[in-house]
Amino acid sequence: MPLKIYDTLTGQKVALEPIHAGEVRIYVCGPTVYDMAHIGHARAYVAFDTAVRFLRRRYKVTYVRNYTDVDDKIIKRAAEVGEDPAALAARFIREFELDMQALAVNNADVQPKVTEHMAEIIDLVATLVAKGAAYVVDGDVYFAVDKFEGYGALGRRDLTDMEAGARVEVDLRKRHPMDFALWKAAKPGEPFWESPWGQGRPGWHIECSAMSSKYLGETFDIHGGGKDLIFPHHENEIAQSRAASGKPFAKVWMHNGFVNVDNQKMSKSLGNFFTVRDVLQKFDPQTLRYFLLTTHYRSPISFSDQTLKETEARVKYLYETLARLEAKVGEGSSAPPYTNDELQQVVARFEATMEDDFNTAKALGDLSEVFTLVNDLLQRDLGDTELRTLRFLKATLTEVGAVLGLFVEPPKVVLERMAARKQADRGVDQKAVEALIALRAEARKAKDFARADAIRKELLAMGVNIKDSAAGTTWELA
RNA sequence: GGCGCGGUACCCAAGUGGCUAAGGGAAGGGUCUGCAAAACCCUCAUUCAUCGGUUCGAAUCCGAUCCGCGCCUCCA
Numbered sequence: 001m002p003l004k005i006y007d008t009l010t011g012q013k014v015a016l017e018p019i020h021a022g023e024v025r026i027y028v029c030g031p032t033v034y035d036m037a038h039i040g041h042a043r044a045y046v047a048f049d050t051a052v053r054f055l056r057r058r059y060k061v062t063y064v065r066n067y068t069d070v071d072d073k074i075i076k077r078a079a080e081v082g083e084d085p086a087a088l089a090a091r092f093i094r095e096f097e098l099d100m101q102a103l104a105v106n107n108a109d110v111q112p113k114v115t116e117h118m119a120e121i122i123d124l125v126a127t128l129v130a131k132g133a134a135y136v137v138d139g140d141v142y143f144a145v146d147k148f149e150g151y152g153a154l155g156r157r158d159l160t161d162m163e164a165g166a167r168v169e170v171d172l173r174k175r176h177p178m179d180f181a182l183w184k185a186a187k188p189g190e191p192f193w194e195s196p197w198g199q200g201r202p203g204w205h206i207e208c209s210a211m212s213s214k215y216l217g218e219t220f221d222i223h224g225g226g227k228d229l230i231f232p233h234h235e236n237e238i239a240q241s242r243a244a245s246g247k248p249f250a251k252v253w254m255h256n257g258f259v260n261v262d263n264q265k266m267s268k269s270l271g272n273f274f275t276v277r278d279v280l281q282k283f284d285p286q287t288l289r290y291f292l293l294t295t296h297y298r299s300p301i302s303f304s305d306q307t308l309k310e311t312e313a314r315v316k317y318l319y320e321t322l323a324r325l326e327a328k329v330g331e332g333s334s335a336p337p338y339t340n341d342e343l344q345q346v347v348a349r350f351e352a353t354m355e356d357d358f359n360t361a362k363a364l365g366d367l368s369e370v371f372t373l374v375n376d377l378l379q380r381d382l383g384d385t386e387l388r389t390l391r392f393l394k395a396t397l398t399e400v401g402a403v404l405g406l407f408v409e410p411p412k413v414v415l416e417r418m419a420a421r422k423q424a425d426r427g428v429d430q431k432a433v434e435a436l437i438a439l440r441a442e443a444r445k446a447k448d449f450a451r452a453d454a455i456r457k458e459l460l461a462m463g464v465n466i467k468d469s470a471a472g473t474t475w476e477l478a
Numbered sequence: 479g480g481c482g483c484g485g486u487a488c489c490c491a492a493g494u495g496g497c498u499a500a501g502g503g504a505a506g507g508g509u510c511u512g513c514a515a516a517a518c519c520c521u522c523a524u525u526c527a528u529c530g531g532u533u534c535g536a537a538u539c540c541g542a543u544c545c546g547c548g549c550c551u552c553c554a
Contacts, residue, residue, distance in 0.1 A: 011482095028554095030554095032552085032553080038554080040554040041554050042554085043554065044554035045554080071552090073553090156481055157549095158480080158481090204552080225554065226553080226554030227482095227483090227548075228549070228552095228554065229554075230482095230549075231550065232550085256554065257483090257554095258547095259554080260548095263546075263547075264547080265547080265553095267553080268553095294491070294502085295490085299483090300484080300547075300548080302490085306489090310490080310502085310504095311502095314503080317517095320516080353492095359492075359493095361501090362492050362493080362501080364501080364502085365492060365502070366500075366501075367501090368501050368502065369501085372517095375518065376517085376518060376519090378517080378518095379510090379518065444512080447512080449512055449513065452512090453512095456513090456514070466515065467514090467515050467516055468513095468514080468515075468516095469515095469516085476515095476516095
């Protein structure tokens with residue numbers, strides 16, 4: 001079945017037909033590195049990471065995700081904290097990469113930086129000037145939007161409507177209020193690069209046009225980013241790239257929805273702002289990733305502490321199931337996996353679900369019954385067929401997880417990480433807990449259940465849940 | 479004002495013309511357990527914001543209304 005992707009430009013799902021057979025080229029707008037990544041970044045890059053992981057099952061994929069490491073915000077922030085802009089950008093790139101690694105977001109094939117592509121950017125601006133698509137004013141270069149037919153198509157905007165709209169501080173040097181900067185003359189003290197128009201730096205949008213064409217060609221398959229980039233960022237990219245090359249730009253436009261907090265857009269001014277680091281302090285990275293995948297990437301997703309707590313409980317269940325599964329079929333047995341049509345449907349259905357515009361929410365829902373089945377089998381007396389079925393299911397979950405970026409670490413590692421963080425959070429004294437459990441074990445041995453229950457109650461009051469099993473008593477924090 | 483998205487059970491959330499409206503959480507009942515916990519099983523929307531319309535048939539298409547949100551300015 002063909003892969004269908006919702007295309008912002010046409011407003012409908014379109015079948016992916018790669019320009020080069022067997023190969024998909026995709027560009028996703030990366031972060032402007034002037035601060036720590038927030039959960040909106042996490043959503044975007046988890047969404048595209050998952051899409052790319054799925055695409056790689058079928059195609060050779062070239063995935064480019066840039067870093068915007070020179071820009072007004074970086075300069076402003078650097079001045080505020082008294083740091084060199086380049087150093088500040090480099091610092092936040094490192095932090096960003098730590099976050100992405102935690103979230104199991106793979107690196108893109110190419111992660112180009114703006115500052116390392118000045119020659120390409122200047123060439124592109126020069127081409128646009130030469131073609132009459134752009135003009136120079138006092139060392140600035142502007143793109144002339146009214147020279148570009150079809151401006152506003154992506155954002156479904158009409159140039160005349162926008163013209164009528166009242167705008168603040170229209171730069172009178174611009175020929176049209178919507179004209180945007182390709183190159184900005186440097187003010188004193190700002191970082192600059194030499195150019196035919198004097199010392200300056202790239203405008204807000206030109207970098208992506210320059211870097212995408214360098215690594216993917218003038219026309220490529222998919223361009224992605226957050227919904228907020230549709231206008232003007234992506235609109236402007238289209239204008240620049242097409243005006244320069246005279247060829248189509250990206251074939252399909254993918255945009256992810258926002259992360260909302262309290263049903264409102266997360267923003268610094270509203271004070272409902274969370275960095276990835278904030279969240280990872282309280283929750284496991286797999287919890288955050290799972291949470292981000294439970295809603296379709298195009299819909300808004302609502303973030304709250306309560307929801308994350310519920311998600312973590314679910315993720316813990318998944319990993320506990322996997323841990324039990326691994327303990328059962330992990331070693332020893334060389335019995336080949338057993339499968340049948342029904343069991344094979346799991347991956348087939350996953351494929352079909354992901355083919356429909358990367359429906360991770362449904363995929364995760366479908367996976368529920370697999371986990372239930374595993375637990376069901378696990379608590380029976382296992383015959384050979386059941387054991388071999390479990391082997392097959394383990395392979396299935398690993399395969400599906402590899403696309404979703406879940407279950408890539410040993411379950412034990414994740415569970416221990418979750419437990420350790422909770423203990424640190426609550427400041428629970430592990431030794432005291434274990435001492436109480438030992439006392440309770442004695443009481444139980446002596447059939448003094450009243451005392452045993454009293455101790456359990458005491459532990460419960462500390463937030464400690466205990467589980468008795470044939471193998472002994474284990475505990476966890478509620 | 480212009481453009482766009484959405485309103486599905488107590489909560490979260492799939493589903494965009496046709497089998498019984500996925501799945502998760504919560505809740506209630508059960509199996510297991512000394513009792514619990516965990517796991518498993520069962521129950522839990524004749525109904526998809528409202529009102530009309532199209533159709534043999536609509537949560538799904540069309541129109542109107544109400545409500546929520548986003549973009550139009552840096553933003554994932």
